Amino acid sequence: MSMAGRARSAGNLPAFQGQHGQIARATMRRLVAILLLGLVPAANEIAAPAYDQLIAPILRARCVECHGEQKQKAKLALHTWEGLAQGSDGGPVMVAGQPGESVLLQRVRLPVADEDHMPPADRPQPTREEIELLARWIERGASPSVTVAELQLPEPLARVAAGLPAKLDAIVKAQGQADTLWDFKPEEVAKSRAPLAAKVTELQRRFPGALNYESWTSPALHFTAAAFGREFGDAELAALLPLRDELVVLDVSNTGISDAAAPTLAQFRQLRVLRAGFTRLGDATVAQLAGLRRLESLSLHGTAISPASLAVLGKLPALQALRVAGTAAEQPAQAANLPVAPSAADLVPPVERPNKTR
């Protein structure tokens, strides 16, 4: 079967249902949307070109990572209308007025498991509504000037379309932070890391294996003292102070740090994760941690903290996981509804007789 044929047979999306004879309900939905969500398109959005308002954002979120300004796989660049109109090295990807004949849609509508399916299966996929919007826009001529109003979108789709630009912008932004780093530019990364680069190198030499960037492109830093044990003490921790604005994960469990480390710890205000179990830290340190407003995970298992610490811990605004197993604060923390899980001692009762072995 030809590719176009396959695409047609696979591409008959179920029609959007329920738009007839339900005017009252639709109006109600509209009212609720206006009141609660502000999602109904404003007049200027309806009058805006559909390309700017909907199509370009869809392509930006789903396609331009590989077919755009940075990369033009198959010589296809979808970051401008002209590029879309021009097509790829295999010919046009769009036939104005005929969505079924447009290779772009044919490829998108193939089953994800098909080798020719776009975007590649392991990349985020467009939603059913986004595909329908592309199809309608092509059907209405695919010109850069046709307005959203002229697409005459039926109700459920219109509502989705109204919220779409913001949603797609968020996707593009999230990709920028995490997933679209195919084109990794060492020189730009170096620039963002430059202010601390010399210090980082120095500390990496002093603490082999311990200090690392969060990702190929991130300037954020992780530090773990896992290799050093009790030899890592308050003075060693203080040596990390120059990293205070970039350190987001710090593991000093099983080290020799004490309450004398508190003033240092209090300055790592970017920390998301702090592990300091089986150390000599106590309430005096916890009292100084109130400023760690980004802290999501805190491990203080096996330390000398008492229930007195819970007042501070309960106020950490971002805290999602607190580990206080084996401390005097464990039971009270559960009672106070802090985010603690049952500890190992509760989950796995001790064995009564040695395990049967072969």
Place this chain on the structure above:
Amino acid sequence: MNLSRLLHDYELARVGAVTRRHFLQKCTTGLGAMWLASLAQGATPKPGFARPAAEPLAPLPPQYPAKAKRVIYLHMAGAPSQLELFDYKPDLARLDGQDCPASFLAGKRFAFISGVPKMLGPQFPFHRAGKCGTWMSDRFPLLERHIDDLCVIKSMRTDEFNHAPAQLLLHTGSPRLGSPSLGSWVTYGLGTENQNLPGYIVLVSGGKTPDGGKGLWGSGFLPSVYQGVQCRAKGDPVLFLSNPEGVSRDERRRVLDAIGDIDREQFGQHHDPETVTRIAQYELAFRMQVSATDAMNLAREPAEIHARYGTKPGAESFANNCLLARRLAERGVRFIQLYHWGWDSHGNTLQTSLKDGFADLCREVDRPIAALLADLKDRGLLEDTLVVWGGEFGRTPMRENRGGQEMKFLGRDHHPGAFTVWLAGGGAKPGFSYGQTDDVGYDVVENPVEVRDLQATIVRLLGFDHHKLSLRFQGLDQKITGVKPTHVIREVMG
């Protein structure tokens, strides 16, 4: 010592080396040149994996910010029956004892089943567990307490139905020997956080090593510094780690310095990356004399921990290895691979009977796995440690009838079409069950996960696009997932 014999051996070695070198020198326009060119090409790391030559295990950041920083992989060699543990099939119970339908047998090959076998219902009762309501049998009562942390994949598939190739496929991406293992790829990509221990440690729980052999933790065409180091639970954790009698630590240091000088000179002449590996391994061994001995010393754990894991001092047991795994994870080891054995429940002996040997094995691993998860959680480590549990394939919904005969015990044959693997921690979605098999658990009918999909997903949880965790070798960008279409299973990522 007999000096003349040593000199004789030295002369032999020298003559051998000179001959090989002459051959290559003479062939600078032929074979030797081709070999050198392939070496130069093979040794080029991609951007993102560049390290100083002398620090092949230096940590590197992942491509993307990642939840998982390390892996503890619990492999149940022999392949445990999914139908007695996680894949609940009430219809199979109804069909118990009936002849297998011909449609199941047409065109299929089995390791032992022949003729028309009988269907075999689940041998243990199932129930919904935890808040998430995941189905499981009564065989893992302690693990059940963690069910809301597990991500159970019931729709695994593999291409291989014999142990060694299936284990190789799972751990190296190829059913044949010679490809780098997952742990090698991961230590190549991320290095390790503790420069005094190997980045990739393998612990085998006594008895039998897996059928796939040591190739399961080999480094293939990656530099051999990335291969798994098998540690022993008693005596020296690594053979010959201690200094021989009469050799002090200072003396050992001086010897290593001298050897290092020679090796570095050698590297300057020939640029063989294996020379660097050699230097790094000597240095690591020297540091390990102190740190590995400490890390592997279970006597340092309090009695309550031993009682929790059910450890037995001095044994090479799975329980001991689970506790070691926790100690190694705490110390920043990147990839900790455990092999347990004996799960090949054919039903031909008492040991491979579902009602006997299999049930014993379940009891043997339930406690240490539950204790390991609980311990990791207590310490905050489960957040960034990905724990993986599973075998190399599944088992048939039919009762094995070796040679067409009814066997003495109840057992199941090898089955590549469906099996269960679970993930916990490290960004895997907690309290979640993914994929479905058909009414008797024979084939996957929803959300199939190929072995390479699982590998790609593990690698993604560690922060890499599996296409990027690669090395050019023999003209191909090699990667753990091979060349077939592969899907990262984003649904199982939390």
